[in-house]
Amino acid sequence: MPSIGKIAVVTGGASGIGKATVERLSAAGATVICADIDVTAGQKMVSEAGNNSGAIDFLKLDLTDDDQILEFANDVIEKYGKLDILVNAAGGGDIEPxxxxxxxxxxxxxxxxxxxxVKLTHAFLPAMSEAKEGKIVYVASDAGRVGSGGETVYAGAKGGIIAFAKSLAREVARFKINVNCVCPGPTDTPLLQTRPEKMLEALISAIPLHxxxxxxxxxNAIQFFADADSDYITGQVLSVSGGLTMVD
Ligand SMILES: NC(=O)c1ccc[n+]([C@@H]2O[C@H](COP(=O)([O-])OP(=O)(O)OC[C@H]3O[C@@H](n4cnc5c(N)ncnc54)[C@H](O)[C@@H]3O)[C@@H](O)[C@H]2O)c1
Structure with missing residues (x-):
């Protein structure tokens, strides 16, 4: 149980990759706060959570609302006293030229x-730097590494978060805070199911693992960056894409 006693926040924790991460970290012993704009799905995931060793809590958060971000960070620190792990998994965008x-x-x-x-990280950083240890993981996208037609603005934002993470990693290493990015390739979540059928077929044939x-x-990759096994890794970007992208 490498995460026993740790307090973790997972944004976008009510669905897909975020939800799987909430379950994984909680199974590893962390107390996990699922932060999501979708209150119904968030509360459902908490009530359906299995008998994991770490507790799961839900707090509403709209990442596009500055006031909610500050209020959320204050509430977490007030209730739990610290934050050890911040996983930024919420995200999404439209598909069109x-x-x-x-x-x-x-x-x-x-x-x-x-x-x-960025704003959520800024809100939590005083408490995390005071604790002199922590893990921050951004769920970016291979769109931000190699580009993706039809999601240009999204790709720009994801590329931005990768550059931000590398710079932040340099700044906060002195507080023993590790900052890394996981870039999913096409992943079977509700987000992927919004993509056109033709695009999904083309992707399956292009992915070496098909x-x-x-x-x-x-x-799995997020948990690796969230626990002690990755203590000497920071500022890195890991694609988990079945080989679709192979970036130096
Ligand atoms: N699924 C893929 O193929 C894929 C590929 C590359 C990257 N990603 C990235 O992985 C992450 C997770 O994606 P997913 O596929 O699990 O998507 P998903 O749609 O299943 O889950 C996204 C979650 O984010 C929440 N959310 C949306 N807007 C929000 C807001 N304003 N504030 C707070 N929460 C909000 C949603 O309610 C949802 O629970 C995203 O950052 C996405 O960009 C996904």
């Missing part, structure tokens, strides 16, 4: 995939 994008959606996309995680990732397989 950039030229057809409604510019009104740009701010939402950047808030959800870049500025929200299948989509299971959310649990992404959670």
């Amino acid at each position: 950039f030229i057809k994008n409604d510019p009104k959606r740009f701010d939402w996309n950047v808030a959800l995939n870049y500025l929200g995680p 299948r989509f990732a299971k959310p649990e397989e992404i959670a």
Whole structure:
């Protein structure tokens, strides 16, 4: 039980990769706060959680709302006294050519995939740096490493979070805080199911392992960066994509 006694926050914890991560960290002994905009799904996941050793709590959080971010971070520190692990898994975006994008959606996309995680990290950093240890994981995307047609603004935000994570890793190493990114390839979650059938078929044939990732397989990599096995790894980016992307 490498995470016994640890307090973890997982954004986007009510679905897909975030949900698998909540379950994985809780099974490893951490107390996990599932933070999500979807209150119904969040409360359902807490009530259906199995007999894991660590408790699971749900707190509503809209990452596009500055006030909610500050309130959420205050509530967590007030209730639990510290934060050891911050997993930024919430994210998403529309699929269509950039030229057809409604510019009104740009701010939402950047808030959800870049500025929200940045602001949440900023809100938690005083408590984490005071504790002089911690793990921060960003669930970015291979779209941010190699590009992805049809999700240009999302790819820009994910590329931004990768660069942010590397820079932050350099700054907070002196507080023994590790900062790393996991880049999922196509993963079988509700988000993927919103993509056109033709696109999914093309992806399956392009992936060397010829299948989509299971959310649990992404959670495995997130857990690695969240526990002590990765104490000497920081500022790194790991693609979990069945070989679809092979980045130096
Ligand atoms: N599924 C894939 O193929 C894939 C590929 C690459 C990257 N990713 C990334 O992995 C992460 C998880 O994706 P997923 O596939 O599990 O998606 P998902 O849609 O299953 O889950 C995303 C969760 O984020 C929550 N969320 C959405 N907007 C929010 C907001 N404003 N504030 C707080 N929570 C919010 C949703 O309610 C949902 O519970 C995302 O960052 C996504 O960009 C996914």
